Amino acid sequence: MxxxxxxxxxxxxxxxxxxxxxxxxxxxxxxxxxxxxxxxxxxxxxxxxxxxxxxxxxxxxxxxAERVARQLVAVASGKGGVGKSTLAANLAIALAKAGRRVGLVDADIYGPSQPRLMQVEGTRPTANDKVLDPVPTPYGVPLLSMGQLVDPGRALAWRGPMAAGALGQLVEADWGATDTLVLDLPPGTGDVQLTMVQKYKAAGAVIVSTPQDLALIDATRAIDLFDKAGVPIIGLVENMAGYVCPHCGESSDPFGNGGAEAAAARLNIPFLGRIPLTIAIRTASDAGEPPAAGNGADAAAFHAIAARVDAWLKER
Ligand SMILES: Nc1ncnc2c1ncn2[C@@H]1O[C@H](COP(=O)(O)OP(=O)(O)OP(=O)(O)O)[C@@H](O)[C@H]1O
Structure with missing residues (x-):
């Protein structure tokens, strides 16, 4: 028996x-x-x-059930348009390929772009007892985005406590076995970002910047925000570093070279790597096919950054 x-x-x-x-x-x-x-x-x-x-x-x-120890990685930038969402999507995918169980939270209330990047545009999460179920994506990284909760264009109107409340639903969703949550923060260093960072105690933050001086000054402000909130900086990523010509493959530096690495050294934070400015990254992103999911020329740069983030998280 x-x-x-x-x-x-x-x-x-x-x-x-x-x-x-x-x-x-x-x-x-x-x-x-x-x-x-x-x-x-x-x-x-x-x-x-x-x-x-x-x-x-x-x-x-x-x-x-054992409580899953979950590490939250915030991806932030001092200003918009520097490629923070692109980095967050590719970092999440590359961390998953490195063996982590990764979820992605798109907290960018001003321009939630993860549903498009992760090829799940138009999806809505279901909920169980008001707890949201993350939406599966083709890349093995479930996603919850502000863009799935509100109609396009409406998100912009959300400010302060209202936004913070909605963002809380995304982080406190049913993430199941997820051990690593990548959080794509809204650009900048305002109230919403501060609330998120303080409330959800990220394990660490990745700061994305372009090589221009102005973007770096803004990045410094983002670093200050995390410092004040007691969240360690995992490191700085330089995006759009050098333009790679799609015809001849030659790299040129329309915005200068090495600025972010020098800034990282000056600020005493790790430099995680640089992602080139390529047409392939933009077209693949627009098509919902993040380069890190494939084996193309740009995948390696994202995987190298993810390997550093993975090592940093393991040491904690
Ligand atoms: N390395 C790159 N090479 C080419 N295009 C890029 C690169 N990184 C980002 N882009 C493109 O730049 C645009 C802005 O990128 P993204 O949306 O990731 O920036 P962001 O910092 O998240 O902006 P936002 O402030 O809107 O949240 C997108 O069209 C994206 O495809």
Whole structure:
């Protein structure tokens, strides 16, 4: 009897279940770590059914779950248009390829672009007891975006507490087994960013900047914001660094060269790497095919940055 019940339960729950028989009573401990509430309920029901073999009078199931230790990585920039969302999407995908269970939160209330970047434009998340279910994407990184909650153009009108409340729903959604949450913050260093950073205690922040001086001054302000909130800076990424000609492959530096790396050294923060300015990155992004998901020439730059972020997170 003992073995029959064990086999039947193992057939539906694998090594998540431990069975103990006491006479005709089956006591089952079920490890639901990382499952969504729906999956957990379904598994519990399946285990009950499986154990209820002839000769078993009673089935008791105790469901346990370890808390998933989740690290939140904020991606920020001092001003808009520097490629923060592009970096966040590709970083999330590259971290997932490196073996992490990654989710992506698009908190950019001014221009939520992740649904397009991650090829899930027009999707809406479902909710369970008011807790949102992240939307799967073709890249193995589930997503929740402000753009999925409000109509295009409306997001801009959200300010202060209203935005903070809505953003909270995204971070506190049912992220299940996700161990790494990449947070694409709104550009700049205003109230909304400060609230997010303080409330959700990111493990660290990645700052994105272009090589221009002005962008770097803005980036310095973003670094200050995290410093004041006690969030460590993982490092600085230089985006649009050098233009790579699609015809001859030659690289030129319309905005100068090495500015971000020098600034990182001056500010005493790690330099995580540079992403070139290429037409391929823009067209792939617009088409919802982030370069990091493929093996093209630009993928390597994103993977190198992700490897540094991954190493930094592991050391914490
Ligand atoms: N390295 C790059 N090479 C070419 N185009 C890029 C690169 N990085 C970003 N872009 C393009 O620049 C534009 C702005 O990028 P993105 O939306 O990622 O910036 P952002 O900083 O998130 O802007 P926002 O302030 O709107 O949130 C997009 O069209 C994107 O495809």
């Amino acid at each position: 003992n073995d029959k019940v064990k086999d039947a339960v193992a057939a539906v729950a694998g090594n998540r279940a431990t069975v103990r028989m006491e006479g005709a009573r089956a006591g089952i401990v079920l490890d639901a770590t990382g499952l969504t509430p729906t999956a957990r309920d379904a598994l519990e029901a399946a285990v009950r059914d499986a154990a209820a073999l002839p000769g078993v009078d009673e089935v008791r199931v105790v469901v346990t």
